[in-house]
Amino acid sequence: MTHLPHRDRLAALAHRPLLSPAAWTALLAATLVMALLPLANLVFAPGHALHISGYMIALLGKFMCFALAALALDLVWGYAGILSLGHGLFFALGGYAHGMYLMRNLGGPDGVNRMPEFMSFLSWKEYPWYWAFTDHFAWAWLLVICVPGLLAFVFGYFAFRSRIKGVYFSIITQALTFAAMLLFFRNETGFGGNNGFTAFRTILGFDITAASTRAALYWATLAALALAFILARVVTQSKLGRVLMAVRDSENRLRFIGYDPLGFKLFVWTLSAILCGIAGALYVPQVGIINPSEMSPQNSIEMVIWVATGGRGTLIGPIIGAGAVNGLKTWFTSAFPEYWLYALGLIFVLVTLLLPQGIVGLVRQIVRRRKEVDA
Amino acid sequence: MKNPAFFRVCSSIVLMLLLALGAGVAARAAPAADAPAIDAAMLAPLAGSDTDARLDTISQLGMRADPGAARILEALSAGTLYVGPQEQLLIQTSPGQAIDAVNGQAMTMPAQADTVMVNNRLRRAVQSALAGSRLFADDWRVRLTAANNLSRSNDLAQLSLIERALQVEQRDEVRRALEVAQANLALQSPQPDARRAAAEALGKTRNPAFRTALANLSQPASDGTFAESDERVREAAARAVAAIDRHQQTVAWAGHLFYGLSLGSVLLLAALGLAITFGLMGVINMAHGELLMIGAYVTYVTQVLFRQWLPGWMDWYVLAALPAAFFITAMVGMVLERTVIRWLYGRPLETLLATWGISLILMQGVRTLFGAQNVEVSNPSWMSGGVTVLGGLVLTYNRMAIIVFAVLVVAFVWLLLNHTRLGLFVRAITQNRRMADCVGVPTGRVDMLAFGLGAGIAGLAGVALSQLGNVGPDLGRAYIVDSFMVVVLGGVGQLAGTVIAAFSLGTINKFIEPYSGAVLAKIMILVLIVLVVQKRPQGLFAPRGRSVE
Numbered sequence: 001m002t003h004l005p006h007r008d009r010l011a012a013l014a015h016r017p018l019l020s021p022a023a024w025t026a027l028l029a030a031t032l033v034m035a036l037l038p039l040a041n042l043v044f045a046p047g048h049a050l051h052i053s054g055y056m057i058a059l060l061g062k063f064m065c066f067a068l069a070a071l072a073l074d075l076v077w078g079y080a081g082i083l084s085l086g087h088g089l090f091f092a093l094g095g096y097a098h099g100m101y102l103m104r105n106l107g108g109p110d111g112v113n114r115m116p117e118f119m120s121f122l123s124w125k126e127y128p129w130y131w132a133f134t135d136h137f138a139w140a141w142l143l144v145i146c147v148p149g150l151l152a153f154v155f156g157y158f159a160f161r162s163r164i165k166g167v168y169f170s171i172i173t174q175a176l177t178f179a180a181m182l183l184f185f186r187n188e189t190g191f192g193g194n195n196g197f198t199a200f201r202t203i204l205g206f207d208i209t210a211a212s213t214r215a216a217l218y219w220a221t222l223a224a225l226a227l228a229f230i231l232a233r234v235v236t237q238s239k240l241g242r243v244l245m246a247v248r249d250s251e252n253r254l255r256f257i258g259y260d261p262l263g264f265k266l267f268v269w270t271l272s273a274i275l276c277g278i279a280g281a282l283y284v285p286q287v288g289i290i291n292p293s294e295m296s297p298q299n300s301i302e303m304v305i306w307v308a309t310g311g312r313g314t315l316i317g318p319i320i321g322a323g324a325v326n327g328l329k330t331w332f333t334s335a336f337p338e339y340w341l342y343a344l345g346l347i348f349v350l351v352t353l354l355l356p357q358g359i360v361g362l363v364r365q366i367v368r369r370r371k372e373v374d375a
Numbered sequence: 376m377k378n379p380a381f382f383r384v385c386s387s388i389v390l391m392l393l394l395a396l397g398a399g400v401a402a403r404a405a406p407a408a409d410a411p412a413i414d415a416a417m418l419a420p421l422a423g424s425d426t427d428a429r430l431d432t433i434s435q436l437g438m439r440a441d442p443g444a445a446r447i448l449e450a451l452s453a454g455t456l457y458v459g460p461q462e463q464l465l466i467q468t469s470p471g472q473a474i475d476a477v478n479g480q481a482m483t484m485p486a487q488a489d490t491v492m493v494n495n496r497l498r499r500a501v502q503s504a505l506a507g508s509r510l511f512a513d514d515w516r517v518r519l520t521a522a523n524n525l526s527r528s529n530d531l532a533q534l535s536l537i538e539r540a541l542q543v544e545q546r547d548e549v550r551r552a553l554e555v556a557q558a559n560l561a562l563q564s565p566q567p568d569a570r571r572a573a574a575e576a577l578g579k580t581r582n583p584a585f586r587t588a589l590a591n592l593s594q595p596a597s598d599g600t601f602a603e604s605d606e607r608v609r610e611a612a613a614r615a616v617a618a619i620d621r622h623q624q625t626v627a628w629a630g631h632l633f634y635g636l637s638l639g640s641v642l643l644l645a646a647l648g649l650a651i652t653f654g655l656m657g658v659i660n661m662a663h664g665e666l667l668m669i670g671a672y673v674t675y676v677t678q679v680l681f682r683q684w685l686p687g688w689m690d691w692y693v694l695a696a697l698p699a700a701f702f703i704t705a706m707v708g709m710v711l712e713r714t715v716i717r718w719l720y721g722r723p724l725e726t727l728l729a730t731w732g733i734s735l736i737l738m739q740g741v742r743t744l745f746g747a748q749n750v751e752v753s754n755p756s757w758m759s760g761g762v763t764v765l766g767g768l769v770l771t772y773n774r775m776a777i778i779v780f781a782v783l784v785v786a787f788v789w790l791l792l793n794h795t796r797l798g799l800f801v802r803a804i805t806q807n808r809r810m811a812d813c814v815g816v817p818t819g820r821v822d823m824l825a826f827g828l829g830a831g832i833a834g835l836a837g838v839a840l841s842q843l844g845n846v847g848p849d850l851g852r853a854y855i856v857d858s859f860m861v862v863v864l865g866g867v868g869q870l871a872g873t874v875i876a877a878f879s880l881g882t883i884n885k886f887i888e889p890y891s892g893a894v895l896a897k898i899m900i901l902v903l904i905v906l907v908v909q910k911r912p913q914g915l916f917a918p919r920g921r922s923v924e
Binding site for chain 2: 155
């Protein structure tokens with residue numbers, strides 16, 4: 001690939017602060033506004049002009065999980081040029097790891113935790129070994145981070161070592177998530193088969209359906225998203241980030257200069273998988289279900305279109321894109337459920353044909369043109 | 376034959392035959408002289424309630440080579456045996472009409488007659504007894520079925536019956552079946568030599584139905600004792616078991632090979648068009664699966680049209696669907712290429728996203744037009760059924776047709792690529808697009824035509840798939856990942872790569888499946904592909920070159 005959308009800025013990047021003062025202000029303001037929204041749900045009674053429904057809060061929390069996943073995907077696709085069609089797998093693995101903890105805390109009416117029903121149906125007497133310690137919150141979160149990270153590391157090592165790239169890599173990631181989906185659909189795998197995990201009750205002892213718990217989950221997601229944004233900014237602004245962009249723009253030239261891209265690609269690939277896993281883990285308690293369809297190739301490729309719509313190779317783009325596409329989806333599927341797939345298909349086609357740099361690219365173009373007119 | 380309907384048809388045929396010939400006249404000269412004639416006293420327990428006595432009577436009836444006995448058994452099995460007011464047994468011939476079970480005299484059915492009830496245990500006894508009496512039927516096919524049924528029986532009392540049947544039987548097939556039945560029963564014979572001969576005879580049949588009995592003879596029970604006392608009989612039985620197992624192994628292998636080849640053909644058909652477009656433009660066409668689906672729906676529409684206008688030619692609608700599917704999907708492909716894909720050359724990842732969007736639109740379009748439910752596409756009569764080979768392996772005609780069809784399509788593509796001007800251009804562009812452009816190859820038009828060709832082949836594949844499984848809007852999704860795998864494994868630029876990759880994936884899949892289940896087989900194949908690609912990143916048959924991107 002030869003186009004270098006950032007070439008003009010690269011020279012200026014050398015000694016720039018992490019974010020400009022204006023950007024810091026915007027980030028803080030946006031975070032603050034988003035953080036205040038659940039208060040409008042908790043403080044004001046329904047019917048009040050400033051009341052925001054619990055549904056809306058849950059929806060926004062879900063969108064922020066998607067935004068986190070899109071940010072993770074953008075790190076590999078937008079910055080390192082590695083198109084993954086299997087990020088839904090990491091998302092779902094994080095979700096399943098957290099879901100295991102939630103399933104261990106079902107607590108019947110008598111407060112005793114029983115084994116999930118799908119295990120009784122298999123007439124399993126005790127939890128399989130990979131469910132060990134999942135009743136501890138900290139262990140479950142260790143799994144949330146390690147399972148997607150480790151899988152990504154091993155898979156990435158073999159794939160990048162043999163220089164699988166471009167569409168080949170995309171296809172293989174798609175096959176990976178497809179195979180995992182088939183595996184999780186089996187009841188004997190021990191993750192609830194095609195029903196997955198659902199009907200959660202408590203998290204850390206709090207009722208999972210209570211408005212205050214939902215607000216807390218929302219804030220946790222917001223914090224994770226803001227921190228991930230800053231982390232991604234650190235990564236992409238560093239020298240490492242510059243090497244990644246070189247991988248994206250011309251991996252062979254980089255190789256000829258004497259770099260070995262393997263370590264760089266592996267780092268960003270694993271980091272991306274971990275972030276995606278965290279997004280999945282935050283997603284599950286908020287929507288209350290995780291099942292193998294999250295791993296279907298469709299879901300992973302939809303994540304890609306969030307990034308493309310928002311603008312890849314920018315950090316704010318995927319967040320905007322995830323919000324925009326999912327907002328549209330929510331509206332379409334309730335107003336014209338028949339036509340959502342047409343709309344989604346059109347987004348895919350039109351964004352790739354007309355908006356290769358996404359919404360952010362479009363805005364930048366407009367701003368630049370206006371400046372030219374002014375000058 | 377386990378089909379009860381078949382039994383019923385057989386029994387009614389036999390019954391009518393007997394009635395037509397008149398009561399008491401043997402349909403076939405059976406040596407029944409040594410048995411006393413049926414009398415009312417002998418039949419009396421049948422109408423009673425003592426199950427053991429009834430069972431005894433039934434087995435006695437079964438051992439008679441006597442049409443009168445057969446007639447009573449048929450009636451018992453069909454539920455047309457009645458007991459009259461004077462305890463006499465009557466057989467209903469038509470509503471209101473009956474004949475006497477003992478002497479065959481026709482009469483009207485008395486109003487107070489009750490059906491003789493048959494429970495499951497009795498029903499089994501009746502079936503086995505009937506099998507015996509059917510050995511003397513007129514139609515050799517009825518006799519063959521009866522002999523085959525008898526070979527599964529363990530009732531020693533039938534041995535004499537089989538011997539009698541063997542004395543008069545002329546037809547070779549029936550004789551062989553009778554000998555097998557005889558050998559099966561002879562396993563219980565008191566003479567070791569007879570048992571040994573029987574074990575050897577059963578081993579020669581290669582029939583797994585006898586495996587359990589033979590294995591019981593050759594292997595020690597849990598307490599270490601042998602059911603069979605004679606060493607030589609045990610050895611013969613063990614040899615027979617081994618022979619049966621070897622044969623079963625062969626059948627299983629042949630089955631895996633056949634199903635593997637047919638799966639490989641499906642993969643090949645699905646992946647061939649993909650490989651052409653990928654090789655030519657470096658574009659993975661995510662809408663390829665939907666082109667398969669369109670091909671299948673064209674088949675459906677052709678079928679509906681034929682049913683409406685040419686019902687006499689229904690058997691050949693598939694042949695008419697082939698060109699229709701080819702041209703329609705080729706047109707769809709060319710339109711896609713001109714409107715979307717050609718703007719994205721050099722940006723393969725973007726093409727992948729755009730074609731995915733197209734696939735969503737096509738899929739939803741088909742849902743809007745035909746509904747979300749699967750549509751029904753029937754096999755033409757010459758494609759349903761199959762041949763049985765090796766005594767147990769069924770090769771279905773539709774799978775055979777797919778294999779042949781895949782070979783024909785490959786031959787067609789090979790000819791097109793290697794012996795036409797278009798093919799020459801396609802190969803030139805695949806090797807070096809810029810150089811081909813420089814020497815005057817009209818790359819734009821060739822791209823369009825080649826994309827149309829790839830899409831058309833997908834349409835042909837869709838016709839084939841419609842004959843194998845469900846046709847619904849999601850049809851393409853089921854094949855897309857697998858066909859990508861074929862392309863990734865086979866590499867681009869050579870037809871041979873795709874062919875070999877498709878057939879090896881199909882066969883390996885079918886050979887792993889029985890041991891690990893379908894899901895784990897898929898995962899193992901994925902791992903295998905990742906490992907192969909480690910060694911050969913551009914696929915198995917990538918053309919060697921020094922170019923970098």
